[in-house]
Structure formats: C-alpha cells, structure tokens
Amino acid sequence: MLLHGASDGFLCRALLTTLTGAARDWYSRLKSNSIDTFEEFGEDLVRHFMSSRRPRKTAASLMAMRQGDDEPLKAFVGRFNREALQVQNLEPSATTNAILAGAKSNEFRRAVTRRNPLFLADLMAGVEEYISVEETLAALNSNQRRA
Known part of the structure; x- marks a missing residue:
C-alpha cells in the first residue's frame, strides 16, 4: 500500500x-x-x-541453563537446543561451553571435550552419540536387573 x-x-x-x-x-x-x-x-x-515483548535470548542465558537432577541428558539437550535457536549469531564455542557447563555428567564433559568440536554440527553429533550410548547402557542394565 x-x-x-x-x-x-x-x-x-x-x-x-x-x-x-x-x-x-x-x-x-x-x-x-x-x-x-x-x-x-x-x-x-x-x-x-x-x-x-519477550527479552532476547543471549549466550549468557544459555550459560545459566542447568540439567535438572532427575532430567535425562536427552531432555536437557532438547531444552538447550530450543533456547539456543532463539539466540542470534551464536558462536559455536559459546554453545559448547554452555552445554558443558550445564550438563551434570563429568563423563559427558570428557566425551565432548575429547571430540573438540569446531562446529555446532560436530558438537551435536557427539552429544547424540553419547546419548545413544547412555540409553543403550541403561536399557541393558534394566534388562539385567529383570533377569
């Protein structure tokens, strides 16, 4: 018009x-x-x-995110990703640092740090791999307890 x-x-x-x-x-x-x-x-x-208006999300708001005591890593990563999508111009290193700071498992931190992800896709591939292993081990332990 x-x-x-x-x-x-x-x-x-x-x-x-x-x-x-x-x-x-x-x-x-x-x-x-x-x-x-x-x-x-x-x-x-x-x-x-x-x-x-909703305040804009920043890398600092991601750094404040923490995995809950009873929250599975998969749920935390899903919640983290939804927040991260709302941050403009997010640097991959900031994403890596925030997810490492928020996760409660030192074993997970070591696994991600060993991969040394340079890109967000590398980070998420490592996270998915860790979650897959974690879920498989949990299922095996559950089956062994039932037996």
Whole structure:
C-alpha cells in the first residue's frame, strides 16, 4: 500500500483488519483524530505493547541453563537446543561451553571435550552419540536387573 501511495488514514484503517485480541481492543479505544500519521500510529502501538515483548535470548542465558537432577541428558539437550535457536549469531564455542557447563555428567564433559568440536554440527553429533550410548547402557542394565 505504501508503494501505491495510500494515505496515512487509509493505512491506519487497513491495519485494523490485521489486528486481533488486545491489539484490536487498544485500536478500538483510540480517540478519533488522535493520531496524525501512520508512523505515529506504529510508534504508539509499539510503545503500548512494549512491556509484552519477550527479552532476547543471549549466550549468557544459555550459560545459566542447568540439567535438572532427575532430567535425562536427552531432555536437557532438547531444552538447550530450543533456547539456543532463539539466540542470534551464536558462536559455536559459546554453545559448547554452555552445554558443558550445564550438563551434570563429568563423563559427558570428557566425551565432548575429547571430540573438540569446531562446529555446532560436530558438537551435536557427539552429544547424540553419547546419548545413544547412555540409553543403550541403561536399557541393558534394566534388562539385567529383570533377569
């Protein structure tokens, strides 16, 4: 619409069709002629809903993650990966350091450190390999106890 030279008033009214929930309620409570430009409208909208924004995830937030006492490594790594996907421009070394700091198993730390992963794919391949071995050993121990 901007390319076609639509007026600010038209842009503000057209935007209403895309708003839902609280944003639509906020829009409907605006006083007539209280906004002069589409730019002003956007600024007011952002200012009003600023407190609803989720804070950006950082490498520091990954460093604070810890594997729970009863949490399997697989669950921790899944949770870690979901958080890591939200961090922009994450360095592989920061990822490695964070996952090593958060994992509770020293054996896991040694296994990852031995691989010396340079890329995230290398790190995750090592993690998956360790989890696979851990799950296989747990299944074998469970079968031996039953026998």
